Amino acid sequence: MTTQQHAGGIPVPGDAWIQGGSQTNSYLSVVYETIEDRALDQQQETISASLVAEAVAELHRYTLAPAN
Numbered sequence: 001m002t003t004q005q006h007a008g009g010i011p012v013p014g015d016a017w018i019q020g021g022s023q024t025n026s027y028l029s030v031v032y033e034t035i036e037d038r039a040l041d042q043q044q045e046t047i048s049a050s051l052v053a054e055a056v057a058e059l060h061r062y063t064l065a066p067a068n
Contacts, residue, residue, distance in 0.1 A: 020045020
C-alpha cells in the first residue's frame with residue numbers, strides 16, 4: 001500500500017475500504033524490492049476482498065513461474 005502512484009499500481013477507490021480508509025489517494029503495488037518491518041506494523045484498516053483478489057492476480061502476473 002502506498003500513496004504514490006507507480007507504474008502497475010492498483011488504485012484503491014473509496015468504496016474498496018471495508019473498515020477505515022485514507023484521506024489521500026492510495027495504491028496497491030506488488031513490486032517491492034524490500035519490505036521493511038515498519039510496513040507490517042502500520043496497518044491501514046481493511047480493503048475489499050475483490051481488490052485483494054485483483055492485487056493477488058497482478059502479483060501472479062508479475063511473478064510468473066519459469067518455463068520448464
